[in-house]
Amino acid sequence: MYSIKEYVIATTLEEAYNLNQKKTNRIIAGNMWLRLGNANIVNAIDLSKLGLNKIEENDEEFQLGCMVSLRQMELDEKLNDYTKNALRDCVKDIVGTQFRNSATVGGSIWGRFGFSDVLTCMLAMDTEVELYKAGRISLADFVNMKPDNDILVKVIIKKNDGKANYQALRNAATDFPVIACCAVKKSDGWSFSIGAKPTKAVRYTASLEDIQNNMDGTLDDILEKITFGTNTRASKEYRKAMAKVLLKRAIKNIETDGQEV
Ligand SMILES: Cc1cc2nc3c(=O)[nH]c(=O)nc-3n(C[C@H](O)[C@H](O)[C@H](O)COP(=O)(O)OP(=O)(O)OC[C@H]3O[C@@H](n4cnc5c(N)ncnc54)[C@H](O)[C@@H]3O)c2cc1C
Known part of the structure; x- marks a missing residue:
């Protein structure tokens, strides 16, 4: 206690x-x-009186104050229109509605938890964090920084021409994910994140041509570089196999605007 x-x-x-x-x-x-x-x-x-519980939008980005709850992310129409519901999909199975009304995006990203759906989803997007002293850095860099005494003020999702899709596999509804993936397609290529491996999420990119002409081979090459682990929820072999299934599903969902799978 x-x-x-x-x-x-x-x-x-x-x-x-x-x-x-x-x-x-x-x-x-x-x-x-x-x-x-x-x-x-x-x-x-307590940071709750600093006005950091808002989701704000301008021409370039969405800014999520660190005290924005997971439930706010789930319900925000503009954010979900823009991310093709990827943010809604990444939080919807986290414990329950009351829980998501309390848990915050700041706590989720600051924690850099291996199992984090939120981190996995945002890592595939063009995401930055704003730290009080260190300023803005990319989420990809932040993930690999050691936790220090700074404060995460905002999470920023940059606007681009991307289409996103989030996929996660759970042994039971509302349990931690066994494996989680997000795919984002932009005009200049794909980015993928793979999390809950069970260690924290990693990000890889691929060209449009590689995915179009050789999806299996390209995904196999990416998955070969990742260290998957075994714990009570799943073996490393199962996680690796399921990561490929989820990445392919995410790609197909993006290519068909959600009509195929
Ligand atoms: C039972 C349970 C099940 C869960 N299941 C899932 C799941 O399936 N998927 C998933 O993605 N997540 C899951 N989570 C994690 C959850 O979604 C949140 O990420 C987690 O609770 C942290 O958010 P919080 O707002 O509660 O932070 P807190 O618990 O208040 O803080 C967590 C840590 O972050 C620090 N911190 C918080 N905010 C900041 C800030 N702005 N700047 C600097 N430091 C900060 C705190 O000091 C503390 O060390 C689960 C958590 C629990 C307890």
Whole structure:
């Protein structure tokens, strides 16, 4: 069980950042993951009054404040129109509606969890994160950074001409995924992410021609580079085989505008 000595509702990001420099203090977002740990927290730093619970759109991008809940992502029409429902599809099986009303996009991305549907989905897109001190960096770089004491302020999905499709396989509805994949097709090529392997998601790209002329061979080459693992949910061999099935399904869904599979 975790314990919290003081609960601080931050009034500015600077205040939250300064408090977060102490190892014994912790940012608290949806508190769905944090509450399952054993930390002895001196100051829990609540970001909920900083106006970071909005999804905003401009000509170039969607900006999701770190306190946007998974349920907001699931229901936001413009975001889902734009991502062809990939964001809705990646969160819809996470535990239940009440849970998704609390868990946040900031906590999901900050956690860099191996099982994360959210990270897997966003990694295939042109996604950046805005950190309070370090500024904007690509999600692909952020994934490989060690967690530090910065604050994730926003997640930014850049607009391009892409079409996305998200696929995940679960042993039972609402369990963690056994394997998860996202495909995005743009005019200059494909990007793919493969997560829940069970370690955290990775991203690969392929040309339009390679997928059109040799889909199986191209996907096999990508999957050969990935280290799949075995745990109680699935073996590495099963994960690898299913990753190919899900990637092909995602590609076919994109090519047929969701009509074929
Ligand atoms: C039982 C259970 C099942 C789940 N199943 C799935 C699943 O199937 N698929 C899936 O994708 N996810 C799943 N998750 C993860 C969940 O969706 C969230 O990602 C997770 O709860 C973290 O989000 P949160 O808002 O609750 O963060 P919290 O628990 O509040 O915080 C998590 C960590 O991130 C830090 N943090 C949070 N926000 C920030 C920020 N803005 N800047 C810096 N640090 C920050 C906190 O200090 C803490 O260390 C599951 C979680 C649980 C508990």
